[in-house]
Amino acid sequence: MIFVFLALTSWSSSLGSEKTLADLSFTTHNLWILLATGLVFVMHLGFACLEAGMTQSKNTVNILFKNSAIMAIGLLTYSFCGFNLMYPGADFAGSFFGFGGFGIDPGPSGLTSDYNASYTYYTDFIFQAVFAATAATIVSGAVCERIKLSSFLIFSTLFVAVVYPIIGMWKWGGGFLETLNIPFYDFAGSSIVHSLGGWAALAGAICLGPRLGKYEGERKLVPHNYPLATIGVFLLWFGWFGFNGGSVLSAAPDKLSLVFMTTALAGASGLLASMIVSWRISKKPDLGMTLNGALAGLVGITAGADQMNFNEALLIGFIAGVLVVFSIKFFDKIKVDDPVGAISVHLVCGIWGTLAVGIFGNLASFGQIFSQLKGIFIIALAAFGVSWVIFKLIDLSVGLRVSKKEEKEGLDMGEHHESAYCFTPESFLGFDRGYDGETPFYTRKKDPLKHRSKYNLKHVNAGKDLQKEEDSIGH
Numbered sequence: 001m002i003f004v005f006l007a008l009t010s011w012s013s014s015l016g017s018e019k020t021l022a023d024l025s026f027t028t029h030n031l032w033i034l035l036a037t038g039l040v041f042v043m044h045l046g047f048a049c050l051e052a053g054m055t056q057s058k059n060t061v062n063i064l065f066k067n068s069a070i071m072a073i074g075l076l077t078y079s080f081c082g083f084n085l086m087y088p089g090a091d092f093a094g095s096f097f098g099f100g101g102f103g104i105d106p107g108p109s110g111l112t113s114d115y116n117a118s119y120t121y122y123t124d125f126i127f128q129a130v131f132a133a134t135a136a137t138i139v140s141g142a143v144c145e146r147i148k149l150s151s152f153l154i155f156s157t158l159f160v161a162v163v164y165p166i167i168g169m170w171k172w173g174g175g176f177l178e179t180l181n182i183p184f185y186d187f188a189g190s191s192i193v194h195s196l197g198g199w200a201a202l203a204g205a206i207c208l209g210p211r212l213g214k215y216e217g218e219r220k221l222v223p224h225n226y227p228l229a230t231i232g233v234f235l236l237w238f239g240w241f242g243f244n245g246g247s248v249l250s251a252a253p254d255k256l257s258l259v260f261m262t263t264a265l266a267g268a269s270g271l272l273a274s275m276i277v278s279w280r281i282s283k284k285p286d287l288g289m290t291l292n293g294a295l296a297g298l299v300g301i302t303a304g305a306d307q308m309n310f311n312e313a314l315l316i317g318f319i320a321g322v323l324v325v326f327s328i329k330f331f332d333k334i335k336v337d338d339p340v341g342a343i344s345v346h347l348v349c350g351i352w353g354t355l356a357v358g359i360f361g362n363l364a365s366f367g368q369i370f371s372q373l374k375g376i377f378i379i380a381l382a383a384f385g386v387s388w389v390i391f392k393l394i395d396l397s398v399g400l401r402v403s404k405k406e407e408k409e410g411l412d413m414g415e416h417h418e419s420a421y422c423f424t425p426e427s428f429l430g431f432d433r434g435y436d437g438e439t440p441f442y443t444r445k446k447d448p449l450k451h452r453s454k455y456n457l458k459h460v461n462a463g464k465d466l467q468k469e470e471d472s473i474g475h
Helices: 002-015 019-053 057-086 121-143 149-169 190-208 226-246 253-282 287-302 310-333 342-359 366-397 404-409 411-416 425-429 450-472
Strands: none
Touching: 019 057, 019 121, 019 226, 057 121, 057 149, 057 411, 121 149, 121 190, 121 226, 121 342, 149 190, 149 366, 190 287, 190 342, 190 366, 226 253, 226 287, 253 287, 253 310, 287 310, 287 342, 310 342, 342 366, 404 411
């Protein structure tokens, strides 16, 4: 379908400027952006799979619930006020704030090429709305396994409705970062989406503190499902072609093919770099680090995907892949608990990708570096500061973190009273719900699987041995 769109665009461009051909070109561009919107939507399934796979099985339902709710919250709040905060209109050009009113309204020309030569008002809205939800999803990965569901949903609502669109307006909505002498440049969101979400994730991780047992005790907190995490990364990589490709805002073959090339190669280069570095450090191939390396490369290229050539895309992705390994280890060393590496992938590599625009590519110059640094600093100050205040206010009002009992038992049972894996031996024995391996399982109160007591009695001794074996290998 993509190739059909590109062919139609080329054909219409070569035959003239008659109204029918202009309409065909407009339709082709608009359809590509809608298709790209669908690809970005698929990224949210990737985020859900990655986050669920990289965490403990006892929190899987909670993680899937959060990621599902984020999409609904993102679309609704962005339509209510976020879109008009981010794109308030030409009257607010060069400003810090603007608001075009509540709701979405295409007006008399919003569904024609008079609105834009490449897309309609509604296409513009829905493409930007899935971006807004992406920024909130980044936060989810860093605060998972210990944040209250209700508290996270409150934060996500405020973040997508107010924080993300106001900061995004400073560049993409024609705000002051766009009107600098040398404008700050962020093609598809290394800073405006990824670093912005990363700064909020850092604020949340600091306010919450680490998970129980993360930095004490002998048992390690490790991912429970690498196959699911791997599927998530490939879904994200697939969706990234829409994330960056859609940001071309047309189906122009030259620019679109360039962006696809730089996106693909930066992701591959980042994966290879993290694989090499983590293998060298840990003396074994580390799948988790390798997967994050691919995402690091993709985040790194996002700011300048339309400005880089083959060699520059490879280099930017490779450096991002190296950075993510050392960044994850750094945050662990200072005890900032980030279960999926979201802060390192999106914040650190987002900063790198934004800065790389001034170092490599068509815009490279000292002046551009200065503008990039200015934008990075301003976004950091606003995103981290406001997010920290919101998290603290939530903590003071309704509480931010679940109880120790709920955290040990798992948020699936503590908040949802259900398990993602109802038919595994671990579920029968209660390991996914905080079973201590000692208390007879059939004596526990409020057992949601009480009707399966024959399995509990039959396998409880085997379960104790299994638990001890898992503890001995740090699993």
